[in-house]
Amino acid sequence: MYSVEELQKIIEAEIISRSKQLLEQNPVELYEPISYSLEMGGKRLRPVLLLLAYNLFSEDVIPAVPAALAIEVFHNFTLLHDDIMDKADVRRNRQTVHVKFSENSAILSGDAMAFQSYKYLVECKSKRLVEALELFTKTAIEVCEGQQFDMDFENRMDVTVDEYLEMIRLKTAVLLACSLKAGAVLANASAEVANQLYEFGINLGLSFQLQDDLLDTFGDQKTFGKKIGGDILANKKTFLLINALENASEAQNTELLNWIEKSVFHPDExxxxxxxxxxxxxxxxxxxxxxxFYFKKAVACLEAVQLEDVIKQPLRELANKMLIRRH
Amino acid sequence: MYSVEELQKIIEAEIISRSKQLLEQNPVELYEPISYSLEMGGKRLRPVLLLLAYNLFSEDVIPAVPAALAIEVFHNFTLLHDDIMDKADVRRNRQTVHVKFSENSAILSGDAMAFQSYKYLVECKSKRLVEALELFTKTAIEVCEGQQFDMDFENRMDVTVDEYLEMIRLKTAVLLACSLKAGAVLANASAEVANQLYEFGINLGLSFQLQDDLLDTFGDQKTFGKKIGGDILANKKTFLLINALENASEAQNTELLNWIEKSVFHPDExxxxxxxxxxxxxxxxxxxxxxxFYFKKAVACLEAVQLEDVIKQPLRELANKMLIRRH
Known part of the structure; x- marks a missing residue:
């Protein structure tokens, strides 16, 4: 059984080695932004989840490493394109690809990454590869849907909590769930267990994103990474704002709308x-x-999986680490 | 055996029906540009090639229709993103997606189309589906490489004929070749025949693109569709310009470079x-x-395929139609 740290190391080493291979290919203008994006770091959460799920059913995780890589490359592809759409200049303290290279580079290298993720996934020699490909493709489309909902919400003041939860399910949770289920499917697990892990991932993802909303406003500047209050400044329709608008008194509502409509203001104020x-x-x-609520639902899904407790321990630990109370 | 026209009708009907299905999905902001792009028309050359190749080995082409659709959706995805990168406002006499909707729409709906093409391809129930997926993925990455080379050529005055041919092989020819080979693979043809069809497609594609270069300058305004001289105005490094620069006298070279560098001029002049x-x-x-030269090479590849002449006739006819001498 592998620990989370061991799997992170395996993935990091694989990313570095694959990134080097890509850099040897032509045209270098296409592959350099891909390598830059992959080597930006991050927690490699999704590939770790895939390997942890695979490891539930198979001692040796190495056959699933290309699939783990595929998920991480796909995730980074979405960041490239989302950062163009959201006009984000900085990610993980580095210039985003469309700023460092160009918008055209971010579009085209992003496209190549989307296909590269399929190339890696197809490397997996599993008799249930087609099933994994179907799941991955369905998930990729859902992630696009989630990003579209998120953009549409920018121009709306009547987003409901349910609509918001559906948006973050699509934009964030399904990829975590897909990572877990794909690991199970590639390891030839039963449909029942694969679906339990998927539900675990959905609830973990919802909980994780809601925590992110919370930390963006109420987090500790030192540990959060991004600047506190970014969502408020961007008028982002988060769980916090939507609930505030729904529950506000008339006076509070007026004040909120005033701040949202103001174009000139002091950020801290x-x-x-x-x-x-x-x-x-x-x-x-x-x-x-x-x-x-969602974290407890996630844990319940994991507990329902008919496997020895000790085998599920690394997954349980990672879930706990993701939802550590920093607020 | 199906005729080209019969296959075009089958594909057109399938596109309309699938496009309607997509429009019923949410968020409509994501699916409307996809439907708009798919219903823009065009010759549906690539899906026809796929079905023609499939039909060489299987009486009934219907099982391959989703794969044909996948290729067409992929092709239209490349148009969406290329049109952003090339700042093209019009295609087939209609506004391009990034003009009619928005640049963000063209990026995100394009992404969704790329994944939708996999979704359609995976619908095909062939025992060699994974092989087709590998070919499709390899081709998609090559098409991205071709587009990158094409963009890089904009800033270079020393592009060689060989570099140019490699660029159009990647940007245009491999997708025609992939369509043919994918049809053969899905119909469980031998590797030898599948590769002969691939080479037929590569040479047909090179010939087709070179003809397009020719027609852009020497074609007949009435039948060409686009405005004659567009490549010249855009200083596009076509087969014509590259050869002219290579063969020009000093005086001709100076005149060419003058025209290329001029920012104010009368287009017709x-x-x-x-x-x-x-x-x-x-x-x-x-x-x-x-x-x-490339057309004859293409025909030779087709002739080498060990099948009855009458069976290959529709493919031969389509190739002839594509390369009709309009100049």
């Missing part, structure tokens, strides 16, 4: 004012309860 | 002047010879 309204409305506690 | 130099240098004949 806006963050403080909106956070103040959230506090008055108990939004922090509401979000924390929702994080816990 | 530039077209006339550059076309004049092409004529002095016999570039038209050179290109015609190259079109014939």
């Amino acid at each position: 806006k963050i403080e004012a909106v956070t103040g309204i959230y506090k008055q409305l108990g939004i922090k506690q509401l979000a924390e309860e929702k994080v816990d | 530039k077209i006339e002047a550059v076309t004049g130099i092409y004529k002095q240098l016999g570039i038209k004949q050179l290109a015609e010879e190259k079109v014939d």
